[in-house]
Amino acid sequence: MPKIVNTHQAEAWNGYEGHHWAEYQDRYDAVNSGFNDMLLAAAALAPHHRVLDVGCGNGRIAWLAAQRAAHVLGVDLSGPMPARARAAATGVPNLTYQQGDAQVFPFPPHAFDVAVSQFGVMFFADPVAAFANIRGALRPGGRLAFLSMHDLGDLAEVFAVFGGTPVPVSADTGPLSPSDPAVIDRVLTGAGFTDVAAEAVEAEQVWGRDVADAAAFIMGWGPVRFALRNASPSTVDRARDAVAAALAPFADGDAVRLRGTARLVTARA
Ligand SMILES: C[S@@+](CC[C@H](N)C(=O)[O-])C[C@H]1O[C@@H](n2cnc3c(N)ncnc32)[C@H](O)[C@@H]1O
Numbered sequence: 269m270p271k272i273v274n275t276h277q278a279e280a281w282n283g284y285e286g287h288h289w290a291e292y293q294d295r296y297d298a299v300n301s302g303f304n305d306m307l308l309a310a311a312a313l314a315p316h317h318r319v320l321d322v323g324c325g326n327g328r329i330a331w332l333a334a335q336r337a338a339h340v341l342g343v344d345l346s347g348p349m350p351a352r353a354r355a356a357a358t359g360v361p362n363l364t365y366q367q368g369d370a371q372v373f374p375f376p377p378h379a380f381d382v383a384v385s386q387f388g389v390m391f392f393a394d395p396v397a398a399f400a401n402i403r404g405a406l407r408p409g410g411r412l413a414f415l416s417m418h419d420l421g422d423l424a425e426v427f428a429v430f431g432g433t434p435v436p437v438s439a440d441t442g443p444l445s446p447s448d449p450a451v452i453d454r455v456l457t458g459a460g461f462t463d464v465a466a467e468a469v470e471a472e473q474v475w476g477r478d479v480a481d482a483a484a485f486i487m488g489w490g491p492v493r494f495a496l497r498n499a500s501p502s503t504v505d506r507a508r509d510a511v512a513a514a515l516a517p518f519a520d521g522d523a524v525r526l527r528g529t530a531r532l533v534t535a536r537a
Pocket of ligand 1: 274281297300322324326329344346369385386391392
């Protein structure tokens with residue numbers, strides 16, 4: 269097992285959070301798949317490219333990239349999620365997954381043409397060090413393209429029932445930290461990247477087939493579970509009812525669809 273410095277995140281992604289993501293792979297893919305084509309287009313993949321997927325999770329983006337490029341390596345802090353990804357990639361010879369901390373992973377120098385990430389670069393304790401390590405894995409002139417959270421989009425309305433977001437908000441670390449273009453520019457420039465560009469993008473996210481299904485899934489999501497960790501069973505029941513009521517306006521036929529917002533960031537090594 270390679271060195272890990274993001275120990276707190278490693279515990280989360282190898283604990284409840286990572287197991288939840290692995291178990292509900294299809295559900296999380298349904299939430300985020302509306303962003304896939306935007307990220308792949310920004311990555312501008314070519315058949316000869318060697319691609320690194322940072323924080324690859326259950327591996328969907330790496331799998332899609334492997335259909336368009338020469339080779340893809342997915343790296344993730346989690347054990348359960350890349351295990352899931354490996355199982356789905358049987359018979360895809362140009363795709364490998366490794367467990368590791370991208371902040372300090374011993375990538376072969378300049379071995380990749382493109383680094384991509386779908387919401388996997390928002391958790392570094394030292395973002396400048398982490399992106400510098402990723403830059404070192406890219407050939408000079410290589411491309412970085414990633415998605416990070418912008419704000420909570422329509423989820424903010426659902427989370428209002430908790431009196432605010434259960435997702436930790438901090439300027440420099442935490443999942444919402446790479447949402448401010450000035451922070452993104454400072455971090456990536458500090459890590460040695462150039463031509464940094466960040467645009468706001470949106471996609472429809474499917475959270476469940478109906479209100480009860482979506483509420484149950486959201487109640488199991490790591491940040492919500494954590495926010496309610498000391499709550500009594502009756503409080504949890506009331507929270508589930510409140511989440512379901514907040515989701516009702518988003519139910520549409522056979523799905524509950526929320527607008528998700530993200531930053532699509534590109535830069536050059
Ligand atoms: C929100 S999930 C996104 C997973 C996947 N890219 C997707 O779109 O479904 C964040 C992922 O980043 C990974 N991650 C967090 N910090 C990491 C680090 N320092 N190095 C590598 N992976 C990391 C987590 O284990 C998790 O799989």
